């Protein structure tokens with residue numbers, strides 16, 4: 001959905017003889033940032049010109065996990081270098097850092113693909129509540145769920161990538177909402193692996209706390225609840241849980257169907273929506289699992305319908321670091337550049 005006025009397409013630049021777009025990553029030492037570096041380093045249409053850390057360390061450092069994939073050093077954050085070395089800058093930063101950096105980058109002519117939540121919420125009062133560091137949305141900001149917002153993403157100055165939980169929920173629910181098949185509030189019961197919380201350990205994410213346990217958190221106080229409701233325009237009860245996996249999200253979504261809705265109508269709405277979608281796989285009654293999508297950009301959606309009691313259960317899985325973060329950001333890059341959405345992702 002477009003938030004503000006669109007702008008012109010990016011310029012490509014010559015690199016190594018080929019016409020490639022120059023890209024850079026801020027937050028490259030984080031979980032999402034490292035996935036971005038991995039994807040962008042082998043992307044055939046871009047040159048990764050810089051990968052930056054927080055600046056808390058003054059010494060350039062390598063990324064051991066990415067040896068032979070990206071052998072350049074990760075350097076401290078340098079805004080001037082981001083602007084001069086890249087046409088498109090990916091921000092994989094804490095939202096307060098994105099809130100500060102992105103408007104400067106856009107103002108200086110860069111296009112930005114932001115993985116944080118800083119620019120997702122359009123209503124100013126809601127944004128103040130959930131993302132107080134964000135003072136305004138730069139002109140040309142677009143909420144970018146590729147399967148639903150491609151036309152707006154193409155001309156965006158700042159693509160605000162959806163959160164990992166909202167990506168799964170919205171991919172499953174928006175086609176059903178558009179078809180008028182939902183009646184009343186929706187319940188999203190979500191489970192996430194620990195990497196969803198980023199690399200800094202906490203009491204909740206520490207191995208010895210999480211291993212062998214499952215815990216609900218942020219009940220009625222998670223920012224992604226507001227994001228899902230904004231996009232769906234419907235009340236949603238969202239309860240996230242941490243599960244002892246390194247990566248992956250599974251959402252069980254409970255829907256009361258509009259009177260008279262059939263199983264065939266549910267299937268038809270989803271099949272129509274994703275007939276040409278490269279990264280949404282509909283599994284129907286063969287319910288998907290996190291292992292089916294780990295390390296991929298796929299979101300798999302399965303479902304069961306109890307027509308007599310108007311009940312629908314959707315099971316949605318994705319990898320929070322790929323379709324929920326870095327892969328989705330590269331999918332958005334491909335849309336911005338007018339490429340096949342699968343470029344560099346399959």
Ligand SMILES: NC(=O)c1ccc[n+]([C@@H]2O[C@H](COP(=O)([O-])OP(=O)(O)OC[C@H]3O[C@@H](n4cnc5c(N)ncnc54)[C@H](OP(=O)(O)O)[C@@H]3O)[C@@H](O)[C@H]2O)c1
Nearest residue numbers: 027028029030031032053054092093116196198199320325
């Ligand atoms: N993890 C997920 O599954 C996921 C999914 C979707 C969206 N996101 C969003 O993506 C963003 C990154 O998440 P993450 O999980 O990758 O976080 P992370 O693992 O904690 O990494 C954060 C990155 O930002 C850098 N950084 C920290 N503070 C900074 C500052 N003040 N200025 C500049 N750089 C700073 C860190 O550099 P140092 O190494 O120097 O500290 C690191 O590279 C977050 O906004 C998150 O909400 C994450």
